Amino acid sequence: MKLGICSMWGDSLDVFRNEVRLASDLGFDLVTVGDSPAGWHELHVSLTLAALEAPRARLAPLVTSPFMRHPIVTTAALCSIDDLSGGRVALGLATGGSTVMAIGRPPATPSEIRAELAALRGLFAGEPVEWNGAQVKAPRFARRIPIYYSAFGPKALALAGEQADGVILFAGERHLDGLHDRIAAVHRAAEAVGRDPAEIDIWAVSYASVRESRAQAIDDLKAFIVVNGMAMRTPAALAQVPSQLRSKIDELHARYDPSEHVVVGGRNVALMDELGLTEFLSGFDTFAGTVESATAMLGALAAMGVSTFIAALPGHAAPLETIKGLAQARSAM
Numbered sequence: 618m619k620l621g622i623c624s625m626w627g628d629s630l631d632v633f634r635n636e637v638r639l640a641s642d643l644g645f646d647l648v649t650v651g652d653s654p655a656g657w658h659e660l661h662v663s664l665t666l667a668a669l670e671a672p673r674a675r676l677a678p679l680v681t682s683p684f685m686r687h688p689i690v691t692t693a694a695l696c697s698i699d700d701l702s703g704g705r706v707a708l709g710l711a712t713g714g715s716t717v718m719a720i721g722r723p724p725a726t727p728s729e730i731r732a733e734l735a736a737l738r739g740l741f742a743g744e745p746v747e748w749n750g751a752q753v754k755a756p757r758f759a760r761r762i763p764i765y766y767s768a769f770g771p772k773a774l775a776l777a778g779e780q781a782d783g784v785i786l787f788a789g790e791r792h793l794d795g796l797h798d799r800i801a802a803v804h805r806a807a808e809a810v811g812r813d814p815a816e817i818d819i820w821a822v823s824y825a826s827v828r829e830s831r832a833q834a835i836d837d838l839k840a841f842i843v844v845n846g847m848a849m850r851t852p853a854a855l856a857q858v859p860s861q862l863r864s865k866i867d868e869l870h871a872r873y874d875p876s877e878h879v880v881v882g883g884r885n886v887a888l889m890d891e892l893g894l895t896e897f898l899s900g901f902d903t904f905a906g907t908v909e910s911a912t913a914m915l916g917a918l919a920a921m922g923v924s925t926f927i928a929a930l931p932g933h934a935a936p937l938e939t940i941k942g943l944a945q946a947r948s949a950m
């Protein structure tokens with residue numbers, strides 16, 4: 618089982634560097650950086666720093682989305698970092714969360730995400746493409762960058778199976794059966810278009826904390842846990858919300874502040890506690906437990922065909938403890 622982190626440069630550059638350096642020193646295979654321009658430092662600058670601090674790990678945005686940058690700008694940035702790092706870059710792409718909230722628009726539609734995928738694939742291959750009715754020149758320094766799609770609903774899972782090099786799936790210790798079903802959906806979509814499902818790499822992401830008790834771990838993760846509520850926008854996700862909490866989820870959506878996305882102790886955390894949603898939301902996409910529990914979860918993920926487990930760290934109250942704990946858990950497998 619490969620290990621990865623998602624980290625972001627916030628208030629302290631030293632904190633960001635220390636997270637990336639420790640993960641690298643402990644043999645983590647993947648370092649990713651989130652894209653949340655209203656609340657954190659710039660994605661590609663941060664990825665460049667990560668490339669220098671983690672000289673062997675693979676690097677990727679986790680995740681960026683359409684509308685933030687023209688596809689040729691994304692291409693030039695990632696190909697530059699790929700050249701700098703000796704060919705270690707992948708692209709994590711999604712329809713948009715805090716990114717699109719910051720510019721006041723909804724997530725990308727299926728047709729918009731397909732157009733983005735097609736444009737990026739062509740530009741990474743060094744080909745000219747058409748974008749919004751205009752011809753975009755072939756980039757001079759194109760490089761083949763694999764594309765991982767972050768998929769939640771049935772249409773997104775099908776798109777990942779049809780077109781992506783890899784899929785990013787969020788997973789929680791209490792809903793691993795759901796992860797199994799989503800992997801199966803990706804594989805069915807791949808087979809339907811004549812692809813070998815085994816060629817689609819699978820990354821699993823959790824809001825993870827490895828501590829001596831679950832209660833302590835949950836406290837570490839509150840800035841993440843509130844994001845689970847923001848992900849409950851599709852009909853399938855909203856169907857999991859008890860009727861007595863539906864209005865509270867709606868209020869969370871209305872009052873969430875993207876400038877404090879995954880900020881420890883920030884306004885969004887206070888809002889979640891105020892609305893009484895913490896316990897409910899902690900059941901989704903979250904691992905909170907001991908080294909022994911982490912070992913068991915890593916084993917379960919490996920048995921499902923997951924190649925890489927990624928611990929999301931921005932907003933984590935004790936990220937270095939979790940990096941160390943995951944390294945111990947993998948050693949115990």
